[in-house]
Amino acid sequence: MDKTVSDLPTAVAVVEDGMTVMIGGFGGSGAPIELIHALIDRFVATGAPKNLTVVNNNAGNGHVGLAALIEQGMVAKLICSFPRSADPKVFTERYLAGEIELELVPQGTLAERIRAGGAGIPAFYTPTSYGTDLAEGKPVEEFDGRPYVRENWLKADVALIKAYKGDRLGNLVFNKAARNFNPLMATAAAVTVAQVTEIVEPGTIDPEAVVTPGIFVQGVVAVADPAQEEDLNRANAVYPPRAA
Template sequence: MNKKIASIADAVADIPDGATIMIGGFGGSGNPIELIHAMIDRFRETGSPKDLTLINNNAGNGRIGIAAMIDIGMARKIICSFPRSSDPRAFTEKYQAGEIELELVPQGTLAERIRAGGAGIPAFYTPTSYGTELAEGKPTATFDGKNYVQERWLKADFALIKAEVGDSYGNLTYRLAARNFSPLMCMAADRTIVQVSSFVEPGGIDPETVVTPGIFVDALVEVQKPQQEEVLIRAGESYV
């Protein structure tokens, strides 16, 4: 039951080439920078993991985090809502060079596809994207006179998550908007790896405030005073 991992490097050590990885965060809010950079460190040392499919709300920013993963060639595909950002050059350059594939998904549909993956719902219908290029090749149906597009669930091999407080059983709380996609991703991944700002003993989190139950978490590592994407970008930091 003790899911605490000794180091960040150990937490991501088993992620293989070709894995599909959900990464929590809405912009910088809830973005697990330390876990991502630990994966980059491993890639620099071993050449693995590569050929990854990344699932996130955006395609990264600047030269840190997800953008750095894309920049150094770790990602084969990204599934996201917003491939543009204040500094999207990493994704833009790779995409224009034909070195990364993009699956563009409306934001609400992305969240629901992830939720469906965690709930065991293989497909659902939504009016979003009907009649657009995003609906091409997808089944459609009419309900009560309105047209809908069928969307498939999204699941992943791994989820990388940033939480605020966790206990050794894996129960989690989040800080403010850092909650965003993360609880859904924890449910939709085969293995969920979490960085938490602080650990407490079992029972140290009021059961009424637990957002993600430990049953959906496989490994936790403590990262006190985690870095924030926006702060790093303003400082001109690069992890490439």
Template structure:
């Protein structure tokens, strides 16, 4: 039952070429920077994994975290809501050059597609995107006189998640807005890999405070002093490099 692993390299060791990887975070809030950088380190050492499909709220900022993952050339396709965020220069340049695919999803629809994946709901209907280019090719139905677009669930091979506290059984708590997509992604993935600011023995977390039950988590690694994307970007950090 002990799901803790010794280091970040071990935590990301199961991610392989062509996988779909969900990455938590809303901008820098709840973004698992250390797990992402460990995945980059693995690629630089071995050339794998590559051709990844990444599911995230945005397209990364600056040259760290998700942006660094994209810049390294590991990502074939991005599924997100906000490709134009604070400083998405890496994604923008690659997209305009035809070197990365984009599937644009309204934010509420993205959250619901992930939730549906975790709940075992293969499809649902939403009015969002009806009448726009995003609805082209998708089934449309009318309910109570209003048109709705059918959207499919989103599931992943792996989710990379940032939590505040984890116990050794994988039960998780999150800090304020850092919760965002992280719990949903744990549920929608075959393997949830979690970095937590602290790992405590099973039973220490009050059951009333558990947000994500350990049944949805496969690996936890402690990162006592996690980096914040915004701080790194203010320092003009680049990964890999002097971060």
């Protein structure tokens, strides 16, 4: 039952070519920067994993985190709500060059598709996107005189998420706004790996405070001083670091 993972390279070893990977975060809040960078390190060293489908709220910013993952050419398709975020230069260039596919999903619909995947609900109906290009080709039904678009669940092979604290059994708590897509994604993936600031003993976390129960988590790795995407971008950081 001990789900502690010794280091970041071991934590991301579960990701393989062609997988669908959910990555937590709402902008930089709750983004598992260290897990993403460990995945990039593995790619630089071995050439794998690649051809990934990534599910995230946005398309990354600057040259770190998700943007760096895209910049390395590891992502074949991005499913997100906000491809035009603060500094989406990397994604924009690759998209315009035809090097990455985009599936645009309204934010509430994205969250519900992930929640449905975790709850075992294959599809649901929503009025959002009706009459727009995003609803093209999707089934439409009428309820109480209003048209609704059918959306399918969204599941992943692996979820990479960030929490504030976790115990050895995988129970997680989150720091304020970092509790965004992370808890939903943990339920919708076959394997969930969480980076946490601190790993504590079972029973240390008040059961009433647990947001993600350990049953949804397969690996917990400690990152004592996690980076914040916005801080890295203000410092003009690039990952992997470029030679001077």
